[in-house]
Amino acid sequence: MQGKTLKAMAAGLCLIFATAGAARPGPILESRAGSDEALPLRVALQAGHWRADEAPRELSGLRRNGTSWQGMHEWEVNLEIAQRAAVLLEEAGYQVDVLPAVVPRAYRADLFIAIHADGSDDARASGYRVASSRRDRTGKAHEVAELLGSVYGEATGLRRLTTTTRRMRNYYAFNYRRYRHSIHPATVGVIIETGFLTSSRDRAVIVDDPGRAALGIARAVQAYSETDLR
C-alpha cells in the first residue's frame, strides 16, 4: 500500500515536471515567495478515508466506510488529488499537511479541506458539492466553501450540486466538541465531495485527470489567501 502511494506520488511529480517546460499562459499558481505576508498560510488537505483502519475508539465508525467503484477505493482517489494539490501549493510557498482520516488532536491550521468522492447506485448521479462546518467559529468557513465551490467548478467543468448533506456539515473532523481527533475551533473547516466515483462523467476528471481536480482545490486556496478573509 505504501509502495503504491509512493508510486502514485512519483507519477504525479513526473507529470508536473514533464509539463513544466510546455508553453502555457502563466504559472499554475503564483508564488508567494516575496509576498508581504510574514508567515505562509498553513493548509491541511485531508485525504478522506485514508488510513481509516487506524481510527481510535472514539472514531471506530470510520474504519469501514467510503465509496468504491470496480475495486477502486475512494481513499485512493482522494489521496491522489490531495497529494497533487499539495505539490502545487508547496511549490507556490504554502505550508501543506496531507492528513489521513484521523486528524491529529485539536489540529490547527489556517484552513482545513476534507477531500472526498461521492457514490450512488444511480450511475447518472453526477456533480460535486462543498459544505462548511456547522460548528464554524471562525466566521469564514461558509465564504471559503463558496469560493471553493466556484473555483473547483471552473477548473474541472463539473456540475455543482447545491444540496449539501447533514453528514457533510456535521463532518466528524469538524466536531471538536465530541472528538479529540478534530480540528481546533480556530481552524476554518470545509469539505468537498469532488464528484461521483460511480459516474463516468465525473471519473473522467477525478480518476483519469486528477491533476485538474487538484488544480481546482489549489487555486481555491490561493484565491482564499488573496481575500481579506484570511
Ligand SMILES: [Zn+2]
Ligand atoms: Zn468519503
